[in-house]
Amino acid sequence: MSFATSPIWPPADPRDRGGPQQPLLMVRGLQKHFAIRNGVLGRVAAHVRAVDGVSFTVHKGETLGIVGESGCGKSTLARLLMRLIVPDAGEQIFDGDAVGVQGGISVKDLRRQAQMVFQDSSSSLNPRMPVQGSVAFGPMAFGMPKADATALARELLTKVGLNPALFGGRYPHELSGGQKQRVNIARALALKPRMVILDEAVSALDKSVEAQVLNLLQVLKRELSLTYVFISHDLGVVRWISDRVMVMYLGEVVEIGPADALYAAPKHPYTQALLASRPSMDPDRRREEAPVSGDPPNPVNPPPGCRFHTRCPHAERVCSARAPVLGDAAAGAHLAACHIQNPASGHSLAGRPVLPALH
Amino acid sequence: MTMSVPLVEVEDLSVNFVTRESDVRAVNGVNFTMMPGEVMCMLGESGSGKSVTMRALMRLLPPKRSVIRGRIRIAGQDVQAMGDAALRRMRGGTVSMIFQEPMTAFDPVVRVGDQIAEVVAQHRGVSRREGRRRALDLFELVRIPSPERRLDAYPHELSGGLRQRAMIALALSCEPKLLLADEPTTALDATVQIQVLILLRKLQQELGMSVIFVTHDLGVAAEIADRVAIMYAGRVVETGSVRDVLKAPLHPYTSGLLASTVHDQPRDRELETIPGAPPDMRNLPPGCSFAPRCPQAAGDCQLAVPPPVSPSPGRVARCLRVAGAQPLMEFA
Numbered sequence A: 001m002s003f004a005t006s007p008i009w010p011p012a013d014p015r016d017r018g019g020p021q022q023p024l025l026m027v028r029g030l031q032k033h034f035a036i037r038n039g040v041l042g043r044v045a046a047h048v049r050a051v052d053g054v055s056f057t058v059h060k061g062e063t064l065g066i067v068g069e070s071g072c073g074k075s076t077l078a079r080l081l082m083r084l085i086v087p088d089a090g091e092q093i094f095d096g097d098a099v100g101v102q103g104g105i106s107v108k109d110l111r112r113q114a115q116m117v118f119q120d121s122s123s124s125l126n127p128r129m130p131v132q133g134s135v136a137f138g139p140m141a142f143g144m145p146k147a148d149a150t151a152l153a154r155e156l157l158t159k160v161g162l163n164p165a166l167f168g169g170r171y172p173h174e175l176s177g178g179q180k181q182r183v184n185i186a187r188a189l190a191l192k193p194r195m196v197i198l199d200e201a202v203s204a205l206d207k208s209v210e211a212q213v214l215n216l217l218q219v220l221k222r223e224l225s226l227t228y229v230f231i232s233h234d235l236g237v238v239r240w241i242s243d244r245v246m247v248m249y250l251g252e253v254v255e256i257g258p259a260d261a262l263y264a265a266p267k268h269p270y271t272q273a274l275l276a277s278r279p280s281m282d283p284d285r286r287r288e289e290a291p292v293s294g295d296p297p298n299p300v301n302p303p304p305g306c307r308f309h310t311r312c313p314h315a316e317r318v319c320s321a322r323a324p325v326l327g328d329a330a331a332g333a334h335l336a337a338c339h340i341q342n343p344a345s346g347h348s349l350a351g352r353p354v355l356p357a358l359h
Numbered sequence B: 001m002t003m004s005v006p007l008v009e010v011e012d013l014s015v016n017f018v019t020r021e022s023d024v025r026a027v028n029g030v031n032f033t034m035m036p037g038e039v040m041c042m043l044g045e046s047g048s049g050k051s052v053t054m055r056a057l058m059r060l061l062p063p064k065r066s067v068i069r070g071r072i073r074i075a076g077q078d079v080q081a082m083g084d085a086a087l088r089r090m091r092g093g094t095v096s097m098i099f100q101e102p103m104t105a106f107d108p109v110v111r112v113g114d115q116i117a118e119v120v121a122q123h124r125g126v127s128r129r130e131g132r133r134r135a136l137d138l139f140e141l142v143r144i145p146s147p148e149r150r151l152d153a154y155p156h157e158l159s160g161g162l163r164q165r166a167m168i169a170l171a172l173s174c175e176p177k178l179l180l181a182d183e184p185t186t187a188l189d190a191t192v193q194i195q196v197l198i199l200l201r202k203l204q205q206e207l208g209m210s211v212i213f214v215t216h217d218l219g220v221a222a223e224i225a226d227r228v229a230i231m232y233a234g235r236v237v238e239t240g241s242v243r244d245v246l247k248a249p250l251h252p253y254t255s256g257l258l259a260s261t262v263h264d265q266p267r268d269r270e271l272e273t274i275p276g277a278p279p280d281m282r283n284l285p286p287g288c289s290f291a292p293r294c295p296q297a298a299g300d301c302q303l304a305v306p307p308p309v310s311p312s313p314g315r316v317a318r319c320l321r322v323a324g325a326q327p328l329m330e331f332a
């Protein structure tokens, strides 16, 4: 699959203000706790610590993959990055400008430069609008004449592999999950974003369409100088598409690093368990036992110290007593928030370069 | 196995969606049979009719807008001919279904234990108290830790993995003979997915239940399936044991699907894909639906839909290029 450079987007981007060295996105201490209200009185009974002090950087033109268990806060983080919800604490800097503060970049401008493709492909399209209209809707809302917006929508549908003559007039319920997700990608691109946050964007696709969409995302990325934040459960896909990978557990970042280094030698026991839990691909070598047992605990009451200690095969006293820290993610560093990685932590395995294998 | 009676027989199933301006042929002649206790994974192109086939088995398609042809027999009963009462007995009795998103199965404002107890009480005609006791057994069966406490939880208070287990418990509450699972582990992380797969496999063996498991993940099929059915454009283009199909696919579409699975490929190279796009389901090509994309296509492929052929016992493919093939008379 290859596309001639589109006439619609010029290669040099006047919006790139900070230059290539300036990270496109910097996040420090981002936090979102959801209040859970009780009964008819609506009193706050507890808080879900969905995103709990998350810091990272995304460089221009890079793809940062995010993996982690269901409910660990990936989608909440994505919605925070788009300011679809307001953080309780922390700062977000987009190409050098603080988001949503005096003298920084406005939320409206941020939403023009960053777009999101949601996890749930069916509920994010207007059920009463033909999909071509959904793709044209954003540009029209920002003032593009209808004829131009329609032409753009048709071009984008073609780009994502849906013939506009066949699919443009269909309503969302007349498309399969995979077809809808391609419409969502087209819709996200219609506003010519610089950054695209893809939240489980290919999870609903079958493998041959997934491979097409992934190739397409790479082509579009080069062609349109895009930066991606790519959220997925599929460890194979994340490895293929990402330059760096960030692993989350219960609202926190537990490991971040270059994709190859992280997959070849994970530094956090949770990452190690994730990689070891991948299906075997061979019916003659089925797994009889899961590498780690249990579910991630409830984010309402995360365990003290290291949040993984309730499931970690290497947990020791220090692990429930003190929370390990990730350290400051300098560009490209491979870091893990685990006492084993800190020689001074007092953990019996501390300072070991390689984690012992899981059974 | 050969002596026992099939639990599921699907013959020439076709489903058309009739809309104002068109007629979408979502399923075009699907054939398969399943023995009791068998696990079949359904793989295939997005939009190839997997979910529609599952819904047809439960007769969950909109009656006014869908035209269903062919025959579906489950546990000896003709699903198309069932009246309302028989249908109710089948859904949640003989057959249960679990979905990708467990939230849709539960009412968000009722405690999960009460919901399961209610279903059990209704289907079994037992008291609520007995239903509740049975719900606790089920939570233990699906290995939910602290099951007593979890019965009192609201759906949103459970983690994704626990919710998925609770949904499996709900689906198993009436001891179905057939479990339909439409991508039930797609939303789970790998550490929990593997636990749920191992659990499903154990339960399936303990309870002797048949399972149809829709997935996009070949690794999941390798972990759980006895047999796989590969769908393309509303037809099953290949079936066989999971071992045979994953190790030596017969149909060119299956080969393409295997080649395009992302699995530690080098990052600087494009992924292999199947060129082109799936056909327009309103306007299928006359011959093999895969012909426009098939590297082995020739003129004869466009003449008629290739009949199912069986080159070796237990394997069937619909492709003219399958060597040593014997036409399957009963399907032709």
Ligand SMILES: Nc1ncnc2c1ncn2[C@@H]1O[C@H](COP(=O)(O)OP(=O)(O)OP(=O)(O)O)[C@@H](O)[C@H]1O
Pocket (backbone or CB within 6 Å): A034, A035, A048, A049, A050, A068, A069, A070, A071, A072, A073, A074, A075, A076, A077, A119, A299, B156, B160, B187
């Ligand atoms: N609006 C809300 N109110 C209360 N709790 C919420 C809300 N939105 C999310 N949560 C909770 O916050 C936590 C993080 O949810 P989030 O959707 O971010 O997880 P996720 O990592 O995207 O999971 P998945 O992989 O299942 O999509 C979960 O425990 C979830 O139940």
Ligand SMILES: Nc1ncnc2c1ncn2[C@@H]1O[C@H](COP(=O)(O)OP(=O)(O)OP(=O)(O)O)[C@@H](O)[C@H]1O
Pocket (backbone or CB within 6 Å): A173, A174, A175, A176, A177, A178, A179, A204, A205, A206, B017, B019, B024, B025, B026, B044, B045, B046, B047, B048, B049, B050, B051, B052, B053, B281
């Ligand atoms: N209610 C409907 N009206 C019209 N067309 C429909 C309807 N439901 C499904 N279709 C069409 O039927 C075909 C089969 O859809 P189905 O949902 O079974 O696909 P699938 O194999 O489950 O795909 P996916 O892997 O993306 O879930 C698709 O082309 C879809 O667009």
Ligand code: SF4
Pocket (backbone or CB within 6 Å): A268, A269, A270, A306, A307, A308, A309, A310, A312, A313, A314, A315, A316, A319, A324, A337, A338, A339, A340
């Ligand atoms: S800090 Fe302790 S419990 Fe946490 S991951 Fe490291 S070894 Fe395991």
Ligand code: SF4
Pocket (backbone or CB within 6 Å): B251, B252, B253, B288, B289, B290, B291, B292, B294, B295, B296, B297, B298, B301, B306, B318, B319, B320, B321
């Ligand atoms: S019948 Fe012909 S077109 Fe169809 S899969 Fe076989 S070789 Fe390809």
Ligand SMILES: [Mg+2]
Pocket (backbone or CB within 6 Å): A074, A075, A076, A119, A199
């Ligand atoms: Mg999510």
Ligand SMILES: [Mg+2]
Pocket (backbone or CB within 6 Å): A177, B050, B051, B052
């Ligand atoms: Mg489906």
